[in-house]
Amino acid sequence: MGKVTARFVNTVTKAGRYADGDGLYLVVNGKGGKSWVLRYQKNKKRRDFGLGSAKKISLADVRKLANEMRTQIEAGLDPILERRKADGIPTFREAAAKVYAENKASWKNKQHIWQWMASLEKFAFPTLGDMPVNAIDIPAVRNVLVAIWLEKNATAIRLRQRINMILDWAVAKGYREAPLAMSVINKSLPKLPKGQKKHHKAIPYNDMPHFMQRLRQKKTISALALEAAILCATRSNEVRLAVWSEIDFANKLWTIPAERMGKRNVEHIIPLSDSAIAVFEAAKQYRIGGSDLIFQGQRMGKPLSDMTLIKILRDMELKESVHGFRSSFKDWASEKTSYPNEVSEAALHHAIKNQSEAAYRRGTLLDKRRGLMNDWANHCDDKETKIVSLVR
Numbered sequence: 001m002g003k004v005t006a007r008f009v010n011t012v013t014k015a016g017r018y019a020d021g022d023g024l025y026l027v028v029n030g031k032g033g034k035s036w037v038l039r040y041q042k043n044k045k046r047r048d049f050g051l052g053s054a055k056k057i058s059l060a061d062v063r064k065l066a067n068e069m070r071t072q073i074e075a076g077l078d079p080i081l082e083r084r085k086a087d088g089i090p091t092f093r094e095a096a097a098k099v100y101a102e103n104k105a106s107w108k109n110k111q112h113i114w115q116w117m118a119s120l121e122k123f124a125f126p127t128l129g130d131m132p133v134n135a136i137d138i139p140a141v142r143n144v145l146v147a148i149w150l151e152k153n154a155t156a157i158r159l160r161q162r163i164n165m166i167l168d169w170a171v172a173k174g175y176r177e178a179p180l181a182m183s184v185i186n187k188s189l190p191k192l193p194k195g196q197k198k199h200h201k202a203i204p205y206n207d208m209p210h211f212m213q214r215l216r217q218k219k220t221i222s223a224l225a226l227e228a229a230i231l232c233a234t235r236s237n238e239v240r241l242a243v244w245s246e247i248d249f250a251n252k253l254w255t256i257p258a259e260r261m262g263k264r265n266v267e268h269i270i271p272l273s274d275s276a277i278a279v280f281e282a283a284k285q286y287r288i289g290g291s292d293l294i295f296q297g298q299r300m301g302k303p304l305s306d307m308t309l310i311k312i313l314r315d316m317e318l319k320e321s322v323h324g325f326r327s328s329f330k331d332w333a334s335e336k337t338s339y340p341n342e343v344s345e346a347a348l349h350h351a352i353k354n355q356s357e358a359a360y361r362r363g364t365l366l367d368k369r370r371g372l373m374n375d376w377a378n379h380c381d382d383k384e385t386k387i388v389s390l391v392r
Contacts (some may be wrong), residue, residue, distance in 0.1 A: 006059045009034065024066045026054060038069050040079070049079050089175050092136060092166065093129040096120050099169045114241070119159050123148060128163070133170035134177070142185045147339045149189050200326030205332035209382035214316060221286045223309045224279050225295040229277040229309070229322065231377055233329040233347050236322045238268075238301040243292040247272075247280055252370075261349065268349045271370035273377035299316075327377060337375060343368045 004020040011017065012034075018026040023039045034054035040047060049055065051065055069079045087094050090098070100117055127144050128136055141163055149156045160182070169177040202279040203211055212230070213224055229239040238256055246255050261268055272280070283294050290300065297304045309322045326348055333344035346365045 004059065006264060007188060009054055009059055020059075020063070020068070022070070024063065025049075036066075038066050038079075040073050047339065050329070067208065084376065089132045089134055090170075092131050092133055095133045095166050095170055096162075097127075099166050103213070114164060115158075115237075119155060123159055124157070124163060133167060133175050136167065136180070138181060138184055141180060141190055145185065146189060150192065153192060162292040164228050202327035202331070203318070205328045205336070205379070208328060208332075213381045213382075214258055215312070221283065221295055222304055222312060224283050224286075225304055226309050226312055226322065228276065228279045228283075228295075230325045230329075231279065231378070232270050233326055234270065234349075234371070235326070236306050236309055240295055240306065240309075242294045244287075244294055245292060246297065247294070249277065249280070252277055266349075269366060270347075271366060271373050273374045275377040276373070332376065332379060333372065336379070337372070337373050343372055345362050347372055348363060 004018055006027055009026060012026070013032060015028050015030045017037075019027070020026065025037045025039060027035050027037050030033075036051035036054055036057060038049045038051055040049065049069060051062055051069075054062075057065070057090045064142070072079050096117070096154070103112050104116075107116070124144050128140060131140065141160075145156050145160055146164070148159075164180060164182050167176060167180045171179050198340055208230075212227070215227055225239050228234075228242075229236060232239070232254065234256075238260065241260060242254070242256070246257070247253075248255065252272040254272055254276075256268040256270070258265045280294065286296070287294075288296060288300065293301070293303055295304050296302065297308070306322070313320055330344055330348065333339055333347075334341070343365050347369050
């Protein structure tokens, strides 16, 4: 310390960086401007922190200020982040919470409401969460997206839209000078293989009875949730967010409201086999007062995570996906039964691609689907499956 003198600060004119010691520098630019900079290392990265103009801050004062900054660094704080906090600029996490609070009342899809913040918590907050919104740049956002762009492309696309929405909000509030150049990020992301659709790995339908025997040995709420998803041929989210008011035990029906059915936004009524009813009955023993969730996670009022169901398969040393059981069901229905295609498609709640057919087919095929779901349960239970003959 003390390599620079007050006289030197006043008289030096040659451009360059002059070390006072311990990371403090006097920087003289080519036009004669003079400023103070503290160089420090944070997370193995070297950074420069501007302390102000040498005309406004004396050598004695800047040494005191630099010492305060070093104290923050030793305490594990980042001086740059601390200054931005003092300026009232929110972090990305804080901005996301405000955007979420302002918009969730206008979102009708409950699944979308839950997924909006959950995707940010899982994929964006670990990297961007504590960064001030005005410090988030193109490389930071691209690194978040590219990590899941190929493996979870649909999620990455939604995440990109949510990050952009938050940063646009920051611009509107005056926390950022300009929107993020998302077009630059888009051009830099890996291209998806053309003509190749990544299918979910599925257990062959002939192996389902053996798999179900192994699954039923696991006496947990997550195992019951996975069994319900299999027997009802539903998606993971539809099971994990299921509530008791949706189950009609008397008529053996599960009615999933439109707002929980994703993009189609159409109510889905599932006829429940005896095996499926038994799963929901067994889930009652895990019911905790105050929550209507059937398959509740460890935290009160929070559903099981998707990773909880996947973990069951990984613990069984299986590489298949939870969604893949819908493929197992479809393959079985197509190859081992004579139910028409539209019956199994209705059971999977797929949209009718032919617009003319969609305009005329308004029914739910509930009675036919009840037979199909009973036969699927019998197959999974290793019972003789009834092959239905349909007469025109």
